[in-house]
Amino acid sequence: MRLYSLLALAVVSLVVLIGLLVGMQKQTGSGPSGKLVLYAAAGIKMPVDEIVDAYETYHEETLGGRMRVEVHYAGSGDLLARLGTGVEADLYLAADESYVDAAREKGLVAEAIPLATMVPVVAFSEDTEGEGVDSLAELADLVRNDLRLGLGEPGSAAIGKISREALEAAGVWEEVSENLAVTKPTVNDLGMDLQIGALDAAIVWDTLARQFELGFRELPELSERSMNVTVGVAASSRQPQAALHLARFMASPEHGAEAFARHHFTAVPGDSWADRPELILFSGAINRNALGPLVESFERREGVRVNATFNGCGLLTSQMKVMGDQTRASGFPDLYVACDIYYMDPVEEWFEEQVAVSGTDLVIVTAKGNPHEIESLADLARPGLRLVFGNPTHCTVGALTERLLQHENLHEAVSPNIVERTTSSALLVPAVVTGAADATLAYETDTRAERDKLEVVPVNSPRARAVQPFGRSRQTEYPQLSKRFYEHIARGGEDYEGLGFEWLIGKDLEQFSVTPPSGAREN
Numbered sequence: 001m002r003l004y005s006l007l008a009l010a011v012v013s014l015v016v017l018i019g020l021l022v023g024m025q026k027q028t029g030s031g032p033s034g035k036l037v038l039y040a041a042a043g044i045k046m047p048v049d050e051i052v053d054a055y056e057t058y059h060e061e062t063l064g065g066r067m068r069v070e071v072h073y074a075g076s077g078d079l080l081a082r083l084g085t086g087v088e089a090d091l092y093l094a095a096d097e098s099y100v101d102a103a104r105e106k107g108l109v110a111e112a113i114p115l116a117t118m119v120p121v122v123a124f125s126e127d128t129e130g131e132g133v134d135s136l137a138e139l140a141d142l143v144r145n146d147l148r149l150g151l152g153e154p155g156s157a158a159i160g161k162i163s164r165e166a167l168e169a170a171g172v173w174e175e176v177s178e179n180l181a182v183t184k185p186t187v188n189d190l191g192m193d194l195q196i197g198a199l200d201a202a203i204v205w206d207t208l209a210r211q212f213e214l215g216f217r218e219l220p221e222l223s224e225r226s227m228n229v230t231v232g233v234a235a236s237s238r239q240p241q242a243a244l245h246l247a248r249f250m251a252s253p254e255h256g257a258e259a260f261a262r263h264h265f266t267a268v269p270g271d272s273w274a275d276r277p278e279l280i281l282f283s284g285a286i287n288r289n290a291l292g293p294l295v296e297s298f299e300r301r302e303g304v305r306v307n308a309t310f311n312g313c314g315l316l317t318s319q320m321k322v323m324g325d326q327t328r329a330s331g332f333p334d335l336y337v338a339c340d341i342y343y344m345d346p347v348e349e350w351f352e353e354q355v356a357v358s359g360t361d362l363v364i365v366t367a368k369g370n371p372h373e374i375e376s377l378a379d380l381a382r383p384g385l386r387l388v389f390g391n392p393t394h395c396t397v398g399a400l401t402e403r404l405l406q407h408e409n410l411h412e413a414v415s416p417n418i419v420e421r422t423t424s425s426a427l428l429v430p431a432v433v434t435g436a437a438d439a440t441l442a443y444e445t446d447t448r449a450e451r452d453k454l455e456v457v458p459v460n461s462p463r464a465r466a467v468q469p470f471g472r473s474r475q476t477e478y479p480q481l482s483k484r485f486y487e488h489i490a491r492g493g494e495d496y497e498g499l500g501f502e503w504l505i506g507k508d509l510e511q512f513s514v515t516p517p518s519g520a521r522e523n
Contacts, residue, residue, distance in 0.1 A: 034067045036239070036246055037088050039079040041095035041158060042186035043118075043208050044229055047263040048093065051256050055249050063275070069246065075157035075185045083108045089234040090243040093250075095187070095205070096158035097230040109232035111244065111484055113251045116229045116265035120162050123209040123216040124201045125194050139170040139221045142201070148181040150193055150202035156185040158227065163203040166221050210264040228268065229260075241303040249273065251480060271478040279478060279485060280331065281308040282316045284339030284396055285424045286360070286443055287468060290496045291337060291489070298488045304481065309333075312395030312424050313343035320347045334476040335485060339396030339425070340466040341509055342403075351471030356509055357489060358501035362400055362464040364457035365432050365447055366439040374439055374457055377405070381413035388428060388437035391421040396466060397428065401441045404463045429454070445500040467504065467512040 040048050052069045059067040072079070076094040080103055083092055092109055094100050095118065103109035122136055136142070142149060152160025160183065167173040181199060184190050190202040191212040209216040231250055233243045250256040251270035260267045271277065283291055288310045295306045309316070316336075323332045336351055338344045344354060366374050372385060380387060390398025398421060405411040419437065422428060429446050431437040433453050443466060447456050470489065472482045493503045504512075 034065065034239070034242065036067065036069045036090045036242060038069055038071045038091045038093060038246075039082065039089055040071055040073055040093040041076045041079065041229075042073045042188045043095050043157075043159065043205055044093060045073055045188065046211055047116075047256075047259045047265060050259045050262070051250050054255055054259070055246055058249070058255075067242070067246075073186075075153070075160070075187075077153075077156045077158070077161065078185065080108075083234065086236070090237040090239060091231055091247060092234055093229070093231040094158060095227060095229055096162065097228040098161075099158060100230045100232040103232055108235055110235045110240070111247070111487070112230050112232045113247050113270070113480055113484075114228045114230050114268040115251055115256060115270070116260040116267045117226050118205040118207050118229060118265060119218070119226045120159060120166065120203055120222040121206045121209055121216040121218050122201055122222070123191070123194060123204045123212075123214040124199075125197060126213075126215055136201075136217045136219065138219055139167055139176075140172050142167075143172050143175045143179070145179055147179070148198075148200040149176065149179065150182045150184060150190050150199040151176075151180060152187055152190060152203070153183045153185050157187055159187045159190075159204060160184075162222075162225050162227065166203075166225055170221050207264045229265065240301055244302050245275075248277075248481075269479075271480045276304060277478055277481060278305040278307055279335060279476075279481060280333045281306050281335045281337070281485075282320070282333040283308060283310050283337040284313040284316070284343070284468065285310050285426050286339045286396070286445065286466065287337050287358075288426075289445075290358070290492070290499050290501060293495060294489055294492045298485055301488075302481070302484070306485070312391070312398075313339045314391070314394040314396070314399065315423070317343055317346050320350065332473065332475065334473050334478060334482050336471045336473070337489075338469050338471075340400060341469055341512055342399055343396050344469045344471060344509070348471070350474060352474050353483075353486070354469055354471045354509055356504040356507040356512060357468045357470050358496045359465060359467045359504050359512070360443045360445045360501050362397070362404065362441055362459055362466065363444045363447065364439060364459060365429055365442045366455050366457065367432060367435075368453050368455060370455040370457070372438055376457075377408055377410055377414075377459060377461075380417065380439060381410060382417075385417045386419045386436075386438045387414065387417045388420045388422060388431040388440045389418055390425055390428060390441075391423055394421075394423040395425055397425040397441070397443060398422075400463070400466060404441070404459070404461060407463050408461070448500050465512075467509070468501075469509050 076099045080099050100112045151163045154160040154164040167176050187204050187208050190204050191208050193199045194202055194214055231247050233240055237243045252273035254273045257267035295308050299306055323330045389401050392398040392402040405414055425443055428440045428442040429450055432440055433450050447454055476482050490505050497503050
């Protein structure tokens with residue numbers, strides 16, 4: 001009996017273990033089985049079918065597990081309405097990015113990735129070309145009683161919404177709508193009606209006209225309304241990592257872009273394909289406590305790796321200058337979050353989309369009770385004080401300290417009291433706490449954890465402020481992934497503010513720039 005009990009226990013344990021492993025595999029998008037639900041605009045069916053087949057094959061042959069993708073086709077508007085009812089969904093692919101934008105505003109979609117572009121055109125069958133349709137030159141020419149014209153339904157299909165907006169802008173919507181032969185819920189329905197001769201003309205996407213081998217005219221009022229085909233990850237998805245894995249596959253030049261091009265779409269340049277891509281992040285040490293948890297949560301959601309280096313920005317910029325214009329293989333970062341604008345300037349030529357993230361003040365820090373009665377920067381020049389400052393060539397806090405003292409004409413007076421220069425802002429407050437220094441100039445945010453042991457004296461100067469900027473490398477292989485990393489940071493305001501930072505996300509850096517005084521050392 002004891003043997004049977006042991007065997008039964010072993011079997012139960014094995015079943016539980018297998019269940020746990022399967023659950024983990026489904027979450028990561030790999031494993032023996034799984035399913036993703038994709039809602040896609042009907043006008044994109046051809047490339048989507050091809051990409052889905054390729055992805056399922058890739059998943060099984062490369063990752064060793066079967067991932068089935070269940071696709072539901074309809075008009076972009078209809079699909080958005082379904083998402084709002086709480087249906088099971090992992091991805092939403094719309095013919096017009098405005099639908100994905102609307103879904104994000106409603107909290108139905110989290111991440112969004114552009115895939116390709118389409119242009120609305122007036123299409124007709126070859127049999128109709130000789131009947132005057134080929135003479136169409138502008139939208140006003142559609143106001144004809146003898147023309148059997150079809151449009152997409154504005155509330156259901158992206159092409160319908162775009163058509164109505166273009167006709168309204170041309171001032172002929174009312175007249176055209178009165179003479180319409182039919183409206184259809186999808187652009188594919190219009191294409192089929194044209195093929196069988198049920199319509200003389202219809203406004204459709206240029207891609208569909210080519211796929212259905214229809215004649216078409218590019219009108220100026222329509223050509224300026226090209227749209228991005230965009231895939232969004234449903235906020236309700238129970239497997240966002242797997243959903244993002246498929247979305248990245250759809251956007252990659254090696255897989256999705258080729259399929260879109262074969263079906264006459266203009267592919268949007270996407271990220272190079274990697275099953276588990278890696279971003280390189282350089283960040284000033286001041287950002288570690290706020291940015292570190294955001295890096296970890298981004299890795300978990302995206303199924304990627306972020307190789308983060310937190311250090312003094314003087315050291316980081318020196319490393320980047322050595323790498324220069326070398327390839328990413330040299331270790332040049334995809335992303336850079338500096339301690340201050342001061343250390344974005346030396347490398348700004350290599351980064352784009354530079355925006356502010358957060359800010360903090362430079363303050364005087366001394367022991368609890370302020371035994372030396374330090375009330376201002378000038379008091380730091382008192383003979384006998386032991387000061388620990390940041391090294392101006394290694395870390396931003398050191399450069400800001402030097403710039404501040406030079407501007408206040410106190411550099412020469414204070415310098416004899418400096419007993420040590422540290423390579424990181426993280427070492428300044430501990431020097432005061434342990435008694436190794438009587439005072440220091442540190443970031444206010446670095447004092448929060450030890451406030452019961454410190455006195456903090458404000459510094460009244462615009463130069464006693466550090467603004468942390470974000471930049472994305474111009475050479476990154478993963479521009480879309482890098483953009484989503486920034487968006488992830490942008491949702492982390494509470495994390496930053498909880499640590500005492502001022503939340504400045506997205507603000508232009510120019511409004512925070514302070515010209516260094518003459519004689520200040522550039523780093």
